[in-house]
Amino acid sequence: MAEESLQESPVSPGAKPVHVGRRTVLGILGLAGIGIVAGKKIDDALGGVSSAVSSAIGVPLPGDDDFRYYTVTNGYPVVPADTYELTVDGMIRQPLRLSLADLRSMKRTSLVHNFQCVTGWVVPDVHWEGVRLSDVLARAGVTSEATALRFFSADGVYTESLTLAQAQLPDILVADKMLGSNVTTDHGGPVRLYVAPMYGYKSIKWLNRIEVTNSVVDGYWEDEGYPADAWIGGSAPVSVVP
């Protein structure tokens, strides 16, 4: 008999082993399974406490209500607010170059809604403020053959897309304020997109150009395999504007 398969106790003959190892494994896998199925509720319940501890120790904790910070380039672009310009071009009657002051002189819209990442993390009840994307497009005057939009980021790499129909939804903002103040650089400031009914990757950061086109061109994360129609929950939009 191979030494590895001895059933006898190495301590005293006749003793039987306790299978602590497999119980530990099954216990941890069971907890993980409960965590997957009930985790959303646990996450919601943990939110406040976990966030308080997270901000006290400076390390994000599981279940907290904080943003994770994504950037796809080497570091991230720092765009000065005073020289910022949003270019709107392509299939429009009148190319636009909007400064931050221009955006702030337009009709303002604010809403409070989750930021939901497709990988699962969620920041509840985030305050957003800016100009409706549909208002920006109306100002530019979209031509009749246009069907889609491409969004560009000042980082030179990140791009996104929406159909023109999606862009008419009232809860899509060209946002210059979030969390009660100006959009900070690490959140994609001075101006980012906020697409409330879709997963976070559609809310492109460091937005500096919108091109109106006649076909949807996959953006950065779509090229990585994520869907272009990124409805939260996988289906039809529900407007969040009261």
Add this chain to the structure above:
Amino acid sequence: MTSDSELARFDLVERLVHWSTAIMMLTLIATGAILYLPALALRVGHRSLVENIHVITGLCLLGPLLLGLAGPWRRRLLGDLRRLDRWWASDFDWFKAGTRRSGLPRDKFNGGQKIEASFLGAAMVAALVTGVIMRYAPSSWITWATGATLVHDALFFAIVIAVIAHIAFALSKPEQLISMFHGRISRSWAKAHAQAWLSEVEATRGELPTSTAPEAELSGPGVRSAP
């Protein structure tokens, strides 16, 4: 005779499985920290590259272990996995403080090593399952993805603590650490820390227990765990 002074502790398969898994674990911890910790995420950037390294490494993590178990070369690896599962009185005893330990002869692995191996084995599987949900689940599964993220994040902390403990123990016990490189360990180590295993090895070899050494040697200065 040199074969008397050294015992085979880990075979080549076990060492290859250990070190390839270790390299992947460290890669996963490093890339996971970049993805998870805001300060690192913003400093390093290149999110999709880091994400792809993390995901591909994660998908491969159990590969070496499964390959190690996939053929006739699995004998010792499987045997050691069985040992890690089975707890004897001496394993529970290991968790008692020094002088309260009974000094029962020990198995090849002690209770601490057994709990560490069980935890890390389960954590690897749980991290793989939750990671696959986070990356590949259809977008209608978002409630489960949130749960999976919670579990995956919690596992990050638990795995980091377990791996730091593992490395700290290894560095504090150079002979055991080195045995994971060349596979052998001294008979005197076995006599001091794994008496039951030593008896088994000698029994299966058909050898007499430790030549003609006096009984006193078994509880001599080398046996640090004895009461």
